[in-house]
Amino acid sequence: MTEKMKKFNFLMLVVAAFCFVGCDTGKKEVSIDADVYHQSMDQLSEVIVHDIFSPPIASRIYAYPSVAMYEILALDNPQYKSLAGQLNELEPIPKPTEEVSYELAALEAFLKLGTTLIFSEDKMDTYKEELYAKLGEGVNSKYFEASVAYGDEVAQHILKWADGDMYKQTRTFPKFTVIDDPARWQPTPPGYFEAIEPHWNQIRPFVLDSANQFTPERPTQFDMDKNSQFYKETMEVYNTGVNLTEEQKEIASFWDCNPYVMNVTGHVMAATKKITPGGHWIGIVKIACKKADADPMKTAQTYALTSVALADGFISCWDEKFRSNLIRPETVINRYIDEEWLPLLQTPPFPEYTSGHSVISNAAATVLTSIYGDNFSFRDDTEEKYGLSVRSFDSFTQASEEAAISRLYGGIHYMPAIANGVTQGRKLGEFVVNKLEFTNESLSKK
Structure with missing residues (x-):
């Protein structure tokens, strides 16, 4: 054997040995684009609908x-800042101790937490198993496993943070006591359900200093004298309901977002599950990100900013709902004006003031505008899977204003709850935008 052939054979042995040690590994890339994050958020929304979680x-x-x-x-x-020290009580996440795919770790943390916080874990597990089978094709197994392990580590860090928000404690708090007072909230037909989450103002906010930071103006005082302001506001709901246009009916249905609607026909009762108000705006986040061709980092930023604004919006709104404890239009109208009158939408089971949709929609619209601008037109097909048509908007603000007025068309809110809810939501959204810094320059200054 010539010296040249010996060198060649030795080189082949080195290559073979390298492959024997490292070929288990394959490539060190995991192909994850923004669409994977959107699909995973969609999956979480589907499970939330399936499990019938309340909007808060x-x-x-x-x-x-x-x-x-x-x-x-x-x-x-490095262009983006951590939210540690900005969100209430959030400590910095641990750093990886070995080489990982941050994109995969972020996906794993999202799915791990999403699975932990819902009931139907099998649905999330099945989704992840199928997704990871595709993402892991040809990828270094140790690299893939290390990335997943790091995602799990961060998920545990965030879960520990979540455990301190008073959610578990409020599960043991007493139910809301209904007061025999004509001005106070009463359970409404057809289900006459008890009030949902009366202690939600005890939940630790994400950005707000406190649940009552943006307490709105006082609602109109209950007074059924025909010359009173409250009576006029009640009649506005009644007259709007009996004279609805087809467009108004479509708007009310589009923004209904009631996670559990009871349909009663005679003695037959069936339930319809739908997306929550917050879920609708999470759907709009996806629409905006895809139209703007947002990369994974920008996509994650948009979901994070919008979701914390929505969460704080519910805390702020629920704080007011159970402080003012105002009676719903349906109860007042049936008792004093027309016992046969029914609102177009089913009245949700909690006090009237302020309008939850008005608060959270305007909070979400404010933060989305801070990212994508005032004149961001889009087609909202979020409700298409629930049999509703697509609606088009010239801006997030326009969509939020339509969401707010939809509650009058639906017959479930007086106008002050809507108008003051809009103000409450916008102030809250502006506070979130001004307080949080995602990059070296605050979003509010961009």
Whole structure:
């Protein structure tokens, strides 16, 4: 054998030995684009609908996984700042001790937290198993496993943070006591459900200093004298309801977002599950990100900012609902004006003032505008899967204003709850935008 052939054979042995040690590994890239994050958020929304979480709880479920996803990606992107020290009581996440895919770790943290916070864990597990089978094709197994392990580590860090928000404690608090007072909230038909989350103002806010930071003006005082302001506001709801146009009916239905609607026909009762108000705006986040061709980092930023604004919006709104404890239009109209009158939408089970949709929609619209601008037109197909048509908007603000007025068309709110709810939501959204810094320059200054 010639010296040249010996050198060649030796080189082949070195290559073979390298492959024997490292070929288990394959490539060290995991192909994850923004669409994977959108699909995973869609999956979480589907499970939230399936498990029938109330709107406040759903907002909490969206927020923690979104923050975890953002924090991991920001750790690998020096242009973005951590939210640790900005969100209440959030400590910096641990750093990886070995080489990982931050994109995969962010996905894992999102899915791990999402699975922990819902009931139907099998649905999330099945989704992840199928997704990871595709993402892991040809990828270094140790690299893939290390990335997933790091995502789990961060998920545990965020879960520990979540455990301190008083959610678990409020599960043991007493139910809301209905007062025999004509001005106070009473359970409404057809289900006559008890009030949802009367202690939600005890939940630790994400950005707000306190639940009552943006307490709105006092609602109109209950007074059924025909010359009173309250009577006029009640009649406005009644007259709007009996004279609805087809467009108004479509708007009310589009923004209904009631997670559990009871349909009663004679003695037959069936239930319809739908997306929550917060879930609708999470759907709008996806629409905006895709139209703007946002990369994974920008996508995570948008989900994180919107989800914490939604979560704090519910805390602020629920604080007022159970302080003012105002009776719903349906109860007043049936008792004093027309016992046969029914609102177009089913009245949700909690006090009237302020309008939750008005608060959270305007909070979400404010933060989305801070990212994508005032004149961001879009087609909202979020409700299409629930049999509703697509609606088009010239801006997030326009969409939020339509969401707010939809509650009058639906017959479930007086106008002060809507108008003051809009103001409450916008002030809250502006506070979130001005307080949080995602990059070296505050979003509010961009």
